[in-house]
Amino acid sequence: MNDPIIDKLSKYIAATILKQPNRVIQPDQPLISSGMIDSFSLVDLALFIEDQFNVRIEDTELNSDHFDTLNELVRLINTRRT
């Protein structure tokens, strides 16, 4: 299974946020609660998602209660698209 959304998000996080372009982020790996993505980068991630997938993410959703892994993030994006 190679979800194109996961792929895009994983590449963005690895290259832009973690500065490790060769890194692969696992779909079930915790991103926020693990400290991998801090609050400043979360805003960038939200902007990236809005531009790429044409959906709106509210600032109140930028925490690990709403999504913590790529799988959860994709679910959030998909609910917004339908």
Add this chain to the structure above:
Amino acid sequence: MQTVVNLLYQHYQSVHHKTAITLQHAGQPDVPISYGRLIDQSARYAELLQQAQIRPGEVVLLILPHGVDLVFSFWGTILAGSIPSIMPFLTEKLLPERYRADLASLISVTKPAAIITYPDFEEEVRMALREGDSVRSVLTPNTLPSDRTGVDFSVLDGMRRMAEDIVLLQHSSGTTGLQKGVALSHQAVLNQLESYSHAIHLKQDDVVVSWLPLYHDMGLIAGFLMPILSATHLVLMSPFDWVKAPQRLMNAVSSYRGTLVWLPNFAYNFCATRIRDRDMVGIDLSSLRAVINCSEPMRYESHQLFLDRFKTYGLSSSALATCYAMAENVFGVTQGGIDSPVWVDDVDRDDLQIRGIASPAKNENAVIHMVSAGKPIPGVEVKVIDSRGKQLPDRRVGELALRSNCMLTGYYHRPDLTKKAFLDGWYLTGDLGYMVNGEVFVSGRKKDMIIVGGRNIYPQDLEMLAGSVRGVHPGRMVAFGVFDENLGTEAPVVIVEVDTQDPVEITRIEDEVRQTVTRSSAVALRRVQAVPLRWLIKTSSGKIARSANREKYLREFES
């Protein structure tokens, strides 16, 4: 003789019904608090402390998130004559064990008599306590005496404090910073407020808008104490709400006709690049008379970016202002951009960086736009000195030293550190810079401290955490800051030597270092780099040389 408490008493009489603070919370209606209500409610905290037999002059730690209880308990502690110190609240990504260890180490140096926190957090706080330590009470808003209006100031011990008594403690972050509580007297705070208010022409019809945390000097003084003690309306939001939606600052300025805002440099970049057009619809920033850049190196480029982004919404170029400040001087040392535009001094890069001379730029390709921090505020003197303490002439780079009528009383319970900080009555800032015609330019730092978004981070804290990760060669790690043009602030980098050559194991170590540091210090690392043994450069005395390793890292990994 005036104290902070006398001033509160006067406001209680003269501006009882005026709004002192408008508290904002994301997703909730704004909460206006009048001076009358502020002091009535704060007095309940004073009574709570008196009931718990916390005595005047004893320290009370406040561990509360943004909200009314933090505000009321702070002023209540002062009304009780005790000394408040605000500690950062535990956030979701911070490891509870690490937080507890920091708290325990703070308690061992500062020796607070009480801690005020939320019932939900009480258990966490109690776990940090040790048998026989100084803490006699852990108090929560649940045990507050009943609500009432009308305060009898004569029963408040705060009314009997003297001008030279300590009014509050400020700490910077991290294991190292928490052991250096800056103790400030009533006199020092009031002298600072008088001088700084004069420098910015503060008036009662100004409106201060702030998202800054109150455990930081800029937030505590400029974004809390000064407006409240000057009877100036303060609109205060949570730093956590702002970081997720920076447009909240613009919204608040627009709705309340905000006139004054203080921001660390990174916030100029953050606001300019992270606020969408759709969030700026109908926003009017024309009421702003000063947006003051303070608490980390100021960049000309950040000011331009901010102005370009927001001028169509009414932001005036004359609003851009600068300030050099430190907790040891209560807050402001210098102020620029109020009476005249901020002076941008174009200097030759090589002369500045290699020769330590800020000579006017000779050619366009090697220019640094140095942003003036302005002139010392009244009551403060600044000079530039060489390594032997001798004063340097204009345009020569040296250490900035200052003398003022608002200096700290001392680092609390640390006479050793206090003594080391002064030379012949001058406070040694550890910052490097130069002066021209009385204006101060800050160009760097003597200490290895990293300033991330206005927060002071001690590299030794990050190194200690990185060193605790399995697979990092003992004692072989280094942390330093690298300026990030996009973020407008320094980003911390950690390098660790590893014994293994297995790429999977190396990724595991890098991940674990990143996680350990973030979850133990709330500092997000820009980069973690594992290197083979003997990569790091050591000094002749066998210590890891931070600046030499920083240069090597920049050459090998970022060029």
